[in-house]
């Protein structure tokens with residue numbers, strides 16, 4: 126089984142050989158992505174498990190339901206706020222900002 | 225009258241919302257019978273939850289493992305050739321095409337609504353005939369949304385289900401995912417939820433989730449089933465083959481030395497800004513927690529069953545009833561017809577029973593719509609018998625995996641019940657002490673369920689804390705919508721804005 130991903134990942138890609146892979150950035154840091162993956166999956170695989178904080182308690186949030194119903198995973202991409210990371214496909218050059 | 229003679233040019237015979245096993249099967253059946261079908265799904269790919277698969281760009285190394293049923297999926301997908309498939313379309317509202325809308329939206333369509341009283345809103349008017357058809361309001365695309373309005377003479381709701389979580393201290397830490405969420409991440413993106421994962425909750429679904437993760441290379445540090453499995457006999461009497469399937473999963477877990485325990489639950493998740501470990505407790509008969517231990521992990525996949533997604537049906541006034549697991553389900557007849565003429569429901573919205581049942585219901589619904597529109601359709605008694613048997617199995621499984629009241633003992637005052645509005649259990653308790661006797665008044669007093677997810681995540685827990693089973697959802701918009709989109713909706717903009725509260729307001733800010 127080929128592992129195309131190594132390093133500080135929360136999870137590895139399961140037996141996949143993504144071709145061609147590309148990069149997106151998270152707060153300026155490059156992160157590998159594969160065509161068709163969601164931004165949420167790309168971040169999670171890179172070990173980034175939260176990318177926003179809540180309004181009241183300032184608690185960190187990332188993926189929870191994985192299918193677009195919980196809105197925990199809201200993310201800012203290329204300056205557009207409030208996109209659901211689990212429903213938004215990563216595109217080459219995407220800039221994700223957390224905070 | 226068969227055919228679509230008096231319909232406007234853009235009006236299809238059938239619009240199907242949801243392209244999972246139910247919606248796909250229905251689309252194939254209806255289009256084979258000669259209907260003009262549009263199949264709509266919010267996701268980027270066909271298949272719904274069960275048939276979820278990795279994008280071709282990922283070139284999955286071993287599609288067999290996480291992608292069960294792929295052959296069945298491919299056959300269905302290939303049979304969709306005559307169907308207008310609209311992926312990436314979220315349906316946020318459906319309504320009856322009453323005369324008012326027909327006039328304003330499609331010139332030449334007005335005449336068909338003659339049978340309806342134009343003064344009545346569609347959803348207050350369930351008894352009227354379906355001649356005028358339905359309007360399906362969609363938002364297409366994820367980054368740049370555009371409004372798409374579809375029209376059809378008949379509507380099938382095949383919107384599936386979502387996970388049913390229970391709150392516990394720390395359940396909002398990053399790294400805690402729903403069981404279905406972890407499964408979707410693995411099947412759709414080939415990303416295991418973590419390096420060391422604990423799987424917990426109740427129901428047969430925990431087994432494929434754990435097996436999938438273990439086989440994808442994650443270390444599964446334990447599977448904790450809150451029920452004992454004692455009530456399984458009636459279910460297995462209906463589908464004995466399922467015993468072998470369950471045993472197969474247990475064997476796959478044992479082979480990878482994954483510990484499996486019944487009558488145990490994760491009662492607390494720990495960590496600073498992400499999950500580092502969980503507390504697992506032995507459960508008493510009522511799920512009262514007993515002896516505890518902690519397990520280190522960076523991910524938890526937890527789920528206590530599923531909630532049928534029925535808000536589109538309730539928007540139209542379809543009758544619902546409490547299913548065996550306490551969740552509201554859409555009432556249907558043997559042809560999957562709801563109480564509202566012209567509206568059908570198939571799959572999880574009629575009661576959670578899994579992919580086989582969903583697919584059987586889809587076939588039945590597609591054929592019933594065709595027959596109701598005057599197409600020749602031969603009766604298929606074997607299909608109905610299959611559906612009945614699978615539905616009986618689904619109900620028996622729900623009985624075997626109930627949620628016992630002891631989970632309330634896991635909560636502390638500061639445990640968030642509502643993650644969106646950050647409502648702690650203490651505030652829910654206050655509302656109950658102030659005299660709230662149902663979920664609705666708890667919601668008004670303490671505001672759980674008033675945020676972005678519209679109570680999908682906490683609705684079950686809030687209802688149970690209020691001593692109820694889940695009430696039918698009241699969501700005039702099924703998805704948060706920008707105010708501009710609501711303003712563009714001719715008739716019901718006021719009503720929708722008035723009740724959409726945070727989700728609509730938030731995005732406009």
Ligand SMILES: Cc1cc2nc3c(=O)[nH]c(=O)nc-3n(C[C@H](O)[C@H](O)[C@H](O)COP(=O)(O)OP(=O)(O)OC[C@H]3O[C@@H](n4cnc5c(N)ncnc54)[C@H](O)[C@@H]3O)c2cc1C
Pocket residue numbers: 190191192241242243244245246247264265266267271272273274275313314315316382383384385386387403404405407408411432530533570571572573578579582583702
């Ligand atoms: C997250 C999750 C993961 C699951 N994974 C598995 C699994 O791996 N194996 C298994 O056996 N069972 C799984 N299940 C159980 C699942 O419910 C059934 O197996 C089966 O998929 C049900 O089929 P269905 O056709 O009724 O609904 P689904 O397969 O859920 O399909 C419903 C479809 O409707 C779409 N939809 C819903 N609302 C809208 C809307 N408003 N607008 C547009 N589209 C909409 C959804 O995007 C979805 O694609 C999972 C359930 C969940 C919630």
Ligand code: FES
Pocket residue numbers: 187188189190191192193194195196197198199209210211212
């Ligand atoms: S994880 Fe729930 S909406 Fe994205």
